[in-house]
Amino acid sequence: MSKSVIHTDKAPQAIGTYSQAIKSGTTVYLSGQIPLVPETMQVISEDFAEQAHQVFKNVQAVCEAVEDGSLNHLVKVNIFLTDLSNFAVVNDIMSQYFKQPYPARAAVQISALPKGVQIEIDGVMELPE
Numbered sequence: 001m002s003k004s005v006i007h008t009d010k011a012p013q014a015i016g017t018y019s020q021a022i023k024s025g026t027t028v029y030l031s032g033q034i035p036l037v038p039e040t041m042q043v044i045s046e047d048f049a050e051q052a053h054q055v056f057k058n059v060q061a062v063c064e065a066v067e068d069g070s071l072n073h074l075v076k077v078n079i080f081l082t083d084l085s086n087f088a089v090v091n092d093i094m095s096q097y098f099k100q101p102y103p104a105r106a107a108v109q110i111s112a113l114p115k116g117v118q119i120e121i122d123g124v125m126e127l128p129e
Contacts, residue, residue: 008065011058012036015114020062021125028066028073028125032080033058034117048086048118052093055121060097063125074103076124083118084109090119 006021006028014020014031021030035044035051036058044054056071063069079090087107094102103123113120 006062006065008061010038010061010065012038012041021066023066023127026127026129028063028069028127030059030062030074030123030125032078032120032122033062034114034120036115043115043117048083049089049093051117051119052086052090055119056093056097059121059123066125066127068127069125071097072099073125073127074098074123075126077103077105078122079105079107080110080113080120081107081118082110082113086118 003022003024005019006023008020011020011033018031021028033055035054036042037044037054038058038061044050060071063071063073081087081090084107090107
């Protein structure tokens with residue numbers, strides 16, 4: 001099975017040796033997105049809610065860069081937080097971007113993220129056959 005690179009200018013450019021996403025068959029593996037504004041490659045703000053919204057917008061842009069792709073094709077999402085006390089905020093914001101059935105999800109607290117941001121999200125998308 002071949003793999004193809006997914007790329008969009010509507011999400012931050014890769015900062016390193018990775019792709020925004022890789023498609024293999026009907027599965028798409030999304031690299032982690034942090035709250036960078038694609039046009040400036042700067043962190044949107046220090047406010048956690050604004051960071052979370054920007055991350056979901058970035059993930060959405062990568063999903064939509066795939067033919068017939070959308071956030072609702074995500075089957076698994078991993079959320080990395082520097083402060084797990086923000087979990088309720090993530091739940092509220094996530095409900096604004098997803099419809100049921102929601103993807104499987106893990107949320108973990110870690111000590112640090114690139115550029116000092118407070119949230120990063122990656123995921124796996126399964127496309128209709």
